[in-house]
Amino acid sequence: MDSIVEKQRKKNENYLKLQQTLLVKSILDESCILNQSLSLIANKWTLLILMALMQGTKRNSELLRQINGISPKMLTQTLKSLITYGMVTRKVFPEVPPRVEYALTEFGISTADPLMALLNWSVSWEEQVTKLYKETFL
Amino acid sequence: MDSIVEKQRKKNENYLKLQQTLLVKSILDESCILNQSLSLIANKWTLLILMALMQGTKRNSELLRQINGISPKMLTQTLKSLITYGMVTRKVFPEVPPRVEYALTEFGISTADPLMALLNWSVSWEEQVTKLYKETFL
DNA sequence: CGGTATCCTAGGCGATACTG
DNA sequence: CAGTATCGCCTAGGATACCG
Numbered sequence: 163m164d165s166i167v168e169k170q171r172k173k174n175e176n177y178l179k180l181q182q183t184l185l186v187k188s189i190l191d192e193s194c195i196l197n198q199s200l201s202l203i204a205n206k207w208t209l210l211i212l213m214a215l216m217q218g219t220k221r222n223s224e225l226l227r228q229i230n231g232i233s234p235k236m237l238t239q240t241l242k243s244l245i246t247y248g249m250v251t252r253k254v255f256p257e258v259p260p261r262v263e264y265a266l267t268e269f270g271i272s273t274a275d276p277l278m279a280l281l282n283w284s285v286s287w288e289e290q291v292t293k294l295y296k297e298t299f300l
Numbered sequence: 301m302d303s304i305v306e307k308q309r310k311k312n313e314n315y316l317k318l319q320q321t322l323l324v325k326s327i328l329d330e331s332c333i334l335n336q337s338l339s340l341i342a343n344k345w346t347l348l349i350l351m352a353l354m355q356g357t358k359r360n361s362e363l364l365r366q367i368n369g370i371s372p373k374m375l376t377q378t379l380k381s382l383i384t385y386g387m388v389t390r391k392v393f394p395e396v397p398p399r400v401e402y403a404l405t406e407f408g409i410s411t412a413d414p415l416m417a418l419l420n421w422s423v424s425w426e427e428q429v430t431k432l433y434k435e436t437f438l
Numbered sequence: 439c440g441g442t443a444t445c446c447t448a449g450g451c452g453a454t455a456c457t458g
Numbered sequence: 459c460a461g462t463a464t465c466g467c468c469t470a471g472g473a474t475a476c477c478g
Contacts, residue, residue, distance in 0.1 A: 165437075168317075172413070173348070176363065176412040176413050177354060177409055177412040178414040179412075180351065180354045180412050180416055181354050181355055181417055183419065184397060184441090188366055189367050190348055190351060190352055190367050191348075191369065192344060192345075192348070192368065192370075193371050193433070194348070194369070195422045195423065195426060195429065195430070196347050196351070196415065196419055196421070196422060197344070197347060197348070198417070198420060198422065198429050198430060198433040199387075199418060199421065199422040199425075199429050199433075200342050200347065200437075201395060201433060202429065202432060202433065202436075204342035204450095205450080206330060206450080206451075207330075208336070208449095209332075209334050209335055209338065210328055210332070210335070210384040213318065213328060213334070214328055214330070216315060216319050217319055221459090221460090222459075222460055223459070224438050225462080226460095228328050228370070229328050230328055230329040230330065231329070231330050232330075233451090233452065233453080234400060234461070235451090235452080235453085235454095235461090235462085235463095236450095236451070236452075237461095238460080238461060238462080242375040244438075245327075246432075246435075247432050248331070248428065248432075249375030252382050253341060253465080254460095258459095259459045259460085260458085260459055260460060260461090261459075261460090262459080262460065263462090264306070269425065269428060269475080271315055272419070272421065272424075272425065274314040274315040274317075274318050274418075275310075275314050275415045275420070275421050276320055276414070276421040277314075277318060277334065278314040278317055278417075278419070279413060279416075279418070280334060280338070280414040280417070281318070281321065281334055281413045282414075283337065283410065283413050283414040284333045284334060284336070284337040285333065285409075287337075287407065287410065288308075288322060288333060289335050290386065291331070291333065291336050291340065292336060293335040294340060294384075294385050294386075295337075295339060297384075298339075298381075298384075299339060343470080343471095344470080344471070345471095359439090359440090359441070360439075360440055360441080361440080364440095365450085369471065371442080371471090371473080372441070373441090373442085373443095373471090373472080373473090373474095374470095374471070374472080375441095376440080376441060376442085377471090392440095396439090396443090396478085397439045398440060399439075399440090399441055400439080400441090401442065439478100440468090440477100440478095441476105441477080441478090442475100442476075442477070442478105443464090443474100443475085443476075443477095444462075444473105444474085444476100445472105445473085445474085445475105446463085446471105446472085446473085446474105447470105447471090447472085447473105447474100448469105448470095448471090449468105449469100449470095450466085450467105450469090450470095451466105451468085451469105452465105452467080452468100453464105453465090453466090453467100453477080454463100454464085454467090455462105455463085455464085455465105455478080456464100457460100457462070457463100458459100458460095458461090458462105458464105
């Protein structure tokens with residue numbers, strides 16, 4: 163575990179790095195690289211599917227059961243886009259009844275990095291975030 | 301700079317950490333903490349405003365000029381939500397003509413952590429991300 | 439200068455029903 | 459089991475015009 167001082171140092175480091183990056187890359191544009199990547203993963207179910215598949219290969223029905231509230235349509239739809247993104251692979255077994263397995267590609271697995279950072283941030287500001295979410299969206 | 305081997309180790313670490321977290325926290329829900337925090341920052345202009353303010357205190361007109369494509373309405377609207385989120389402060393100077401300055405709070409600055417992680421990921425998969433973004437949204 | 443108010447549209451998302 | 463097809467809502471976001 164990092165000490166508090168260490169965490170503070172890291173925080174300022176990232177703050178300064180972002181400032182520098184701003185000067186180098188033109189990212190104050192609606193199609194900046196940050197918005198581009200966000201638009202790929204910031205959908206209602208994308209995260210949840212990625213997270214579920216981090217546990218390993220899963221079938222359609224497993225995902226349907228484990229992801230709370232998702233409909234078959236949205237599951238298929240989101241999986242489709244994840245496949246075209248190259249984040250998920252789809253493997254069909256020619257059996258009766260049919261069996262289809264979904265798994266993460268290397269690209270899909272790589273999303274664990276930003277997601278972990280977001281999770282760490284979310285947890286360290288959890289009270290604030292949850293309060294705001296409730297007030298704003300519920 | 302980390303070596304390639306070191307980067308690979310870190311990647312697997314995050315992958316495994318996420319797996320473990322899944323077991324502990326119930327995050328396969330549409331109001332999981334990850335989706336909650338994403339819903340706060342994953343809007344079209346939120347990121348850009350946060351990034352712009354990482355450079356320091358700014359006036360309304362400065363933001364309007366620096367953020368490519370944003371309309372006055374969306375700037376005000378997004379700033380408002382950022383203020384209720386406690387990420388941005390608004391300071392009015394009683395002058396003529398009026399002057400208003402926006403700055404990041406500690407909470408706002410803290411978003412540099414997940415944003416930096418997302419930026420690192422975006423850059424290391426830039427070719428892929430940009431290609432997908434173009435195909436999907438343009 | 440720094441906002442509001444009003445109207446409008448595209449598309450994300452849901453519900454329901456049907457197929458191989 | 460693992461999908462498609464259809465319809466329809468709702469709201470984020472844009473255009474435009476008007477205050478203090």
